[in-house]
Structures are given as C-alpha cells and as structure tokens.
Amino acid sequence: METSRDDFVIAIRSAFLKKGTQQRFSLLSLILFSIIFLILGSLNFKAIDYVKIFIREITYRSSFIISAPENFVKNSYILVQNHLNLYNENENNKSELAKLKSKDLVNEFIIMENKRLKEVVDDYLVKSDAVIAKVLSDKGSPFLKSIIINKGSKHQIKLGMAVLDGEYLVGKIVEVNYYSSRVLLLSDLNSKIPVIVEPNEVFSILSGTGQENGIIQYSKKYDDIRNESVIYTSGVGSLFKAGIPIGKINDTIINEEKKVQFFSDFSQLRFVKVFSFIKNESK
Amino acid sequence: MTELKNKNIIRKALSNMPIILLFISVLNNYDFNYLGLKYFSFNFSYILIFYYSLKKSESLGYSYIFVAGLFNDVVVGTPIGLSSLMYLILCVAASYLRNITLRPSLVKDCIFFLVTILIINSLLFLALKFIFNYELNYFDQIINITCTFLLYFLFSNLFDFFEIYFVGNKNAR
16 A cells, blocks of 8 residues: 555656656746746736737737648638529529618618717717728637737727727727737627617627627517617727627527627638727817 | 758658647647537647657657647637646646556556546636636537547547657557
C-alpha cells in the first residue's frame, strides 16, 4: 500500500517537475505563469494589457492568413449551394420585387414624416460616418459568437458601436485594438439588445442563444407576438437608433420564448459597416 | 549538395509537424460550421497535445504549448491564459500516464484521455461561468467532449501512421 502511494507521488512529481530533452521550462513553472497571467489579466494590469494587445494584433493577422485555405473551401461550398438554389430564388425574388416597389413609394413618405416628428420631440439620432471594415476572422466557437474586423482605434472605432450588414444589425463592438476589433454577434449567449416587435409594438429584449437564432425574452406580452413579426431595435438606452431591422419571428409553437431568425447570415459576413449614433445638434 | 539540403529541410519540417499543426489548429480553429452540422464540434488541439505529450514528448515543447494556448484564447475570445492552463494540465495528465504505463494500449490511453478532458472542460466551464461570467451552453460542451473523445481513436492511428511512415519513428505504436 505504502509502495503504491510512493509510486503515485513519484509519477506526479516527475510529471510536474521533470524537463524533457528539449524542454526549457518545467510544466509547473508554466502552469504558475499562466495562472499569474490570468489573475493579472482579470485585474487589468497595465503590462499584461499591452502584452494582450500585442498578441491580439499578431494573432488576428496570422489567423486571417492561415484560415485562407479553409475559407476557400467554405466559399466554394456556399457557391455550389447557391447555384443549386438559383432558379427557385430568382422566381421568388421577382414576385417579391414587384410587391416591394409599390411599398417603397409609401415608405418614403412615412420615413420623411417620422424624421420630422422625431426632430420635434428631440429624439432624432443621426449616424456617424460609416467605417467599412473587412471581416478577418469569423470563427464560431462554443464559447463566443464573434467576428474580428480589420479596423481599430486608429480608424475611430470605439466600444459599443453598432455593426451593420447592409441595413441589418449584426452586433456591437466589444473589444478595440489599434488595427482590429472584435464584434459580439447578436447570436452570442452574452448578447442582449432592447428591441421592439412589430406589429403590436411589443418592447422586449433580444438574447442570443449561441446557435444561429436568437430569442425574445423578458416580455409580458408574448401573446401579441405573432409568427413572421419583425424585430427592430427599440432605441432604449440610446446605444442604437430605433428602427434598425434585425430579424423576424420564426416560431409556430406558442411558448414563453419566441425564436428569432436573423435577416443577416452571420456565417457569410465579408464586409460590415460600423456606426455610432449621435443626437442631431443641427437645430 | 542541394539534394541533401532539401532532404534536411523536409526532415526538419516533418519532425516539427506537430508544432506546425498545433499552431494552425489554434489559429484556424477548425469548426466546420459552414457544413451546418448542428451536433458536431471537436477540439483538435486537445487530441494533438495529449497524443504527442504521451507518445513523443520531445516533439511538442511545453513553451510552444503555452504560447499556442495564448493564441487560442485570443481567437476564441476567452480570458488570456485560460487555454494555456488547460493545455498544460493536459500535458501533466499525459506525462503522468507515460510515467505509470509499462505496456501502452490505445484503449487505456483513450479512457485516460476521456477522464482528463472531462476534468479540463469542467474546470473551464466553472472558470468561465463563475469567475469570468460567461454564458455557456452545457449541451455544446458535452457534444464537444464526446466528439473529441471519439475522434481520438481516429487521430491516434493517423498520427501513428504519420510517425512510422513519414518521420521514420518505428516505436510510434
């Protein structure tokens, strides 16, 4: 019994302390080093912050280059898929275009009227100039649904700015480096955005699920939310301007949390627009 | 002379292949999410680190593993230092298994690997959820652990094959 305990201790000690033929550090010293790194990092220690920024800049660029072959395969796969669906999509698009053209004329009038009314109640937010950014990396992991873009503090990117794919909201900036930034996508578990569900004007919170969709949470008026209802930003908190389209309800089962299908496909983002919304001072 | 030089370069590249593969895997973060496979994700780095720490510890330096962990944290978005810690715990487990094993067998390695990744992922889950306040999907973790464990059999044989026929290490098994 005593011997087997000794063997265990020897094996453990050897695993922690013994350096291999080409090892410069023992495992124990590196483990201690990573724990120190973690603790100082969580305490926002200045030197560690600089190391972090340096590692991030290198990693994002290298990741973009190394991901090139996989991205090529991925893009080819999507291209083939798109070609196979082309005919049906074209037929649908034609009929939808005809409907939209007629709606567009009415919308233009409503937008102008809405702008005038918002200016009267001092709630009119204007977009800053768009910063067009290229997506460097879009690695979805079980931990974080995010993308890396090639614009950072050098290009006036700031924390909390809205990121749009065309006219659709895709996320917000959560980390800014000098030449790159990280965008937390709406589908991430940690993403919570104040939204309004139209029609019926239901105010709620859109949360990510870690999957391809989001869910509507913390609302008392679930019964008023119908299938195919459209989700817009509500403008509460003044982080985003009200009325940016996000997605639509895609849930036929009546339950507590309504599923949201995003308008933008987050797995196919190539370029995004980054905006901040500021109050209109030009009165 | 040139032929000899070329052969040396190839031999060097082949013997450093585990390190190259490790860095590619953390920077590229293979996820195959574009295939739309809902219940499929695995951690290639865990398999690679465990296999080479167990079978050929001189191929992967601990310092490289530490740096790869830092890179992985940046790509995935977890607190910097966390993946390094997990990778090094994996190395400790592999090193311990190497010290106590007299007659190696793939099944025993796999079972030990499963226990190790269960512990590592539990630690990771606890640290992210309760210390760093990350929201995590428990089900995704289970799928990741299961697929990583199942794919260890496949990759272990592939690495054996690579070591025997490309690197010329006859004791790989």
